[in-house]
Amino acid sequence: MTAFWRRRHLTPANCLRTLPDPKLDVAALTPSDELRGAELRKAVLQIAQLNHVSETAQVRATVINVRGAVPSVGE
Amino acid sequence: MARGIRPAAVLTAALVAGVAFLPGPPAAVAAPPPDGSISVTVPSGESLAPGTYHATVESSGKSVEVTIVVAPPAGAATADGEGASAPATDQPPPGAAPAAPAADGTTSSGSGSGAGELTLIAFVLLLLAVGSSMLYLRVWAPRRYIRPYHRALAQMEAKRYDLALPGLTRLEATLPEQVRTEARFFIAFAMYRLNDRQAAEHRLAELHREDPRNTDVAYLLGHLRAERRDFDGAESALERLDPALLKADGNLRKLYGMVKAHRAFAAFREGRIDAAAALFEEVEQLGDFAGHVPVDLRNRNILVGTKALFDRDVPAAREQFESLRRAADRIEEPQRTSLLASAELGLALSAWLEKGKKSATQTEQLLVMALRLLDPDSRLAARWPNDAADPGLTARIEEMVMRANRPAEEIDREKTLRDIHFLRGMAVLREWAQADQRFAGDVAPDFLAKAMGCFARSRELDPEFSDVHVVVGLLRYYLATDEAERRAGVAVLREAQKLGTRDPEVLQILNHDERVRRANRDAAETFLQILDRYVQDPTVREHVREALLARMSQHGKVRDWDTRPELVRKRVVAPTVAEMHARSELLLARVTDLMQNQAGTADLSGARGLTLNLEQQSRAMAEHARAIEEQEAELLALLGDKLLSEVEA
Numbered sequence: 001m002t003a004f005w006r007r008r009h010l011t012p013a014n015c016l017r018t019l020p021d022p023k024l025d026v027a028a029l030t031p032s033d034e035l036r037g038a039e040l041r042k043a044v045l046q047i048a049q050l051n052h053v054s055e056t057a058q059v060r061a062t063v064i065n066v067r068g069a070v071p072s073v074g075e
Numbered sequence: 076m077a078r079g080i081r082p083a084a085v086l087t088a089a090l091v092a093g094v095a096f097l098p099g100p101p102a103a104v105a106a107p108p109p110d111g112s113i114s115v116t117v118p119s120g121e122s123l124a125p126g127t128y129h130a131t132v133e134s135s136g137k138s139v140e141v142t143i144v145v146a147p148p149a150g151a152a153t154a155d156g157e158g159a160s161a162p163a164t165d166q167p168p169p170g171a172a173p174a175a176p177a178a179d180g181t182t183s184s185g186s187g188s189g190a191g192e193l194t195l196i197a198f199v200l201l202l203l204a205v206g207s208s209m210l211y212l213r214v215w216a217p218r219r220y221i222r223p224y225h226r227a228l229a230q231m232e233a234k235r236y237d238l239a240l241p242g243l244t245r246l247e248a249t250l251p252e253q254v255r256t257e258a259r260f261f262i263a264f265a266m267y268r269l270n271d272r273q274a275a276e277h278r279l280a281e282l283h284r285e286d287p288r289n290t291d292v293a294y295l296l297g298h299l300r301a302e303r304r305d306f307d308g309a310e311s312a313l314e315r316l317d318p319a320l321l322k323a324d325g326n327l328r329k330l331y332g333m334v335k336a337h338r339a340f341a342a343f344r345e346g347r348i349d350a351a352a353a354l355f356e357e358v359e360q361l362g363d364f365a366g367h368v369p370v371d372l373r374n375r376n377i378l379v380g381t382k383a384l385f386d387r388d389v390p391a392a393r394e395q396f397e398s399l400r401r402a403a404d405r406i407e408e409p410q411r412t413s414l415l416a417s418a419e420l421g422l423a424l425s426a427w428l429e430k431g432k433k434s435a436t437q438t439e440q441l442l443v444m445a446l447r448l449l450d451p452d453s454r455l456a457a458r459w460p461n462d463a464a465d466p467g468l469t470a471r472i473e474e475m476v477m478r479a480n481r482p483a484e485e486i487d488r489e490k491t492l493r494d495i496h497f498l499r500g501m502a503v504l505r506e507w508a509q510a511d512q513r514f515a516g517d518v519a520p521d522f523l524a525k526a527m528g529c530f531a532r533s534r535e536l537d538p539e540f541s542d543v544h545v546v547v548g549l550l551r552y553y554l555a556t557d558e559a560e561r562r563a564g565v566a567v568l569r570e571a572q573k574l575g576t577r578d579p580e581v582l583q584i585l586n587h588d589e590r591v592r593r594a595n596r597d598a599a600e601t602f603l604q605i606l607d608r609y610v611q612d613p614t615v616r617e618h619v620r621e622a623l624l625a626r627m628s629q630h631g632k633v634r635d636w637d638t639r640p641e642l643v644r645k646r647v648v649a650p651t652v653a654e655m656h657a658r659s660e661l662l663l664a665r666v667t668d669l670m671q672n673q674a675g676t677a678d679l680s681g682a683r684g685l686t687l688n689l690e691q692q693s694r695a696m697a698e699h700a701r702a703i704e705e706q707e708a709e710l711l712a713l714l715g716d717k718l719l720s721e722v723e724a
Binding site for chain 1: 225228229231232257260261264291292294295298301326329330332333336337340363364367368369372377380381384385417420421424427428487490491494495497498501504505507508509510512516519541542545546549550553554576578580583584587
């Protein structure tokens with residue numbers, strides 16, 4: 001009976017085919033900082049808490065162990 | 076149309092045939108009723124057996140089909156006339172014609188057969204009525220709606236949703252059930268296209284409640300909700316579909332995967348790591364967007380372990396990554412290598428965070444294992460480029476643009492390797508800092524070489540990485556044993572500054588270096604002025620001035636010694652002691668002043684020694700000259716006393 005009504009006319013599937021394909025934009029999903037934080041490989045320095053302050057502190061600690069003190073600037 | 080007509084047509088034909096072939100109510104044999112009834116005369120010698128006979132009565136050009144019923148002997152009427160009734164047989168006798176059933180259903184004989192006729196007629200009429208109704212409803216009535224419906228569908232096809240929608244809405248209530256659902260879908264779709272999303276969603280939700288397994292409704296509802304970023308709602312629209320269909324149907328699977336991915340990222344953002352991990356697993360299983368999910372987000376151990384690292388929960392992190400290491404052994408390539416690398420990296424970071432005595436060594440070793448899995452063909456160390464010429468701003472920008480235009484995956488991989496090599500270098504420094512202080516200086520060359528190898532490798536992977544320049548620059552500066560090494564450290568720090576470093580310690584070192592350079596330049600300028608005056612001083616012997624100039628000309632970068640003025644001032648008479656003494660005193664004053672104001676790092680201890688020496692010798696020379704004069708006078712006085720006394724005597 002439905003075929004009697006429909007014959008060669010439109011079907012719901014025809015309508016749905018006009019919709020755009022589902023897409024996923026990962027970059028737009030989360031800010032890059034959050035994403036980096038979730039990904040182990042992108043968060044190495046962050047997890048290790050390495051920044052200029054901590055890096056400088058580590059260098060000074062090493063120099064103190066080697067030379068006894070950090071030379072003052074100009075020394 | 077055919078389907079509607081066929082049953083009705085068959086029914087009607089059956090009714091007609093039934094009417095035609097129905098035996099009809101048993102007609103009584105015509106007996107002479109008291110007033111105007113029919114009598115049948117059979118030829119003599121003939122008789123009719125009890126039964127039913129059909130006959131045709133012709134009169135005035137008309138034929139009437141009649142049925143004659145000969146009743147059995149007991150209670151049955153016999154045919155009038157000469158013939159006696161014959162016993163009933165199966166075959167109708169020849170010549171017999173059926174009697175037409177009475178219009179009012181009465182029979183010419185017998186009350187039982189009359190009731191049967193009535194029932195039959197009623198049944199036939201009922202069937203006719205039903206058949207007619209069906210024919211009307213299924214064939215005739217729908218014709219009123221077919222054309223408008225098709226017209227509306229054509230408008231939908233032509234994307235004239237503004238025209239299609241009113242038509243479909245008008246027809247909605249009058250359409251047959253199985254078409255109405257479809258029409259409601261089209262109405263919702265037209266509303267969606269006309270941007271009335273709320274109304275569209277409302278209608279679709281209604282349809283979905285009525286039939287949750289309607290794929291088209293579920294898809295459009297899911298799509299609409301996903302557009303509205305209601306991914307929970309989108310998922311609830313899709314999840315009641317057949318799971319096999321969700322996995323098999325292309326766009327349906329894609330939509331479902333996209334919705335799951337959005338929910339996974341939302342769960343991750345909200346800190347629900349377990350939920351995020353489960354959802355990411357589903358996204359991976361569905362497949363369409365598995366490649367879009369970052370590698371480390373696809374594995375629950377990595378997700379949970381990374382979170383534990385951020386929370387500084389080292390035991391929990393270690394547990395996750397050790398579990399991952401065990402699990403990875405059972406997985407096939409290429410996933411196995413990737414997961415193992417993540418496990419080693421996670422364990423290395425766990426060791427780093429522990430900060431124990433042996434943790435630095437362990438960190439470096441685990442990082443090496445991770446590197447061998449991530450970058451098996453690559454070196455673990457490199458040489459720091461000393462005295463590398465600055466390529467210039469244009470070249471640097473070109474290099475940066477070229478590096479940025481590579482595929483994102485390659486850039487990410489390189490950054491990971493860069494960070495791992497850098498962390499290795501820092502682990503070496505930590506190990507060095509923890510080494511026995513008594514021997515820290517002895518093993519310094521080994522530690523320094525190893526650390527520099529790691530940092531150089533990091534720099535190779537990313538020359539714009541400022542952290543590595545800060546660390547190497549400070550290390551070289553503070554561990555420098557001479558001016559050349561210190562300058563090398565400053566050069567690296569200057570590079571760090573160009574890369575954007577604003578670290579106070581770095582800036583302090585660079586500012587100091589700048590001051591020293593400036594002071595050196597000023598001192599050099601003053602010296603050249605003193606030198607010029609000396610070279611032009613005629614009281615200095617020519618060959619002394621010539622030799623001095625020749626020696627200074629090796630500093631060709633400071634001045635073009637070829638353009639120096641010629642030594643034209645020559646003196647014929649030798650300088651006096653007083654002149655030499657005065658010249659030395661002036662020179663000493665200027666040089667002393669220069670050395671006192673010179674804040675640079677040039678080692679002037681030798682010059683200071685010479686200055687003192689010159690001062691002493693100049694003074695001595697003046698004293699000698701005086702002594703000579705006095706002795707000359709004494710000599711002349713002694714001789715005069717002797718010789719002039721003799722003459723006077």
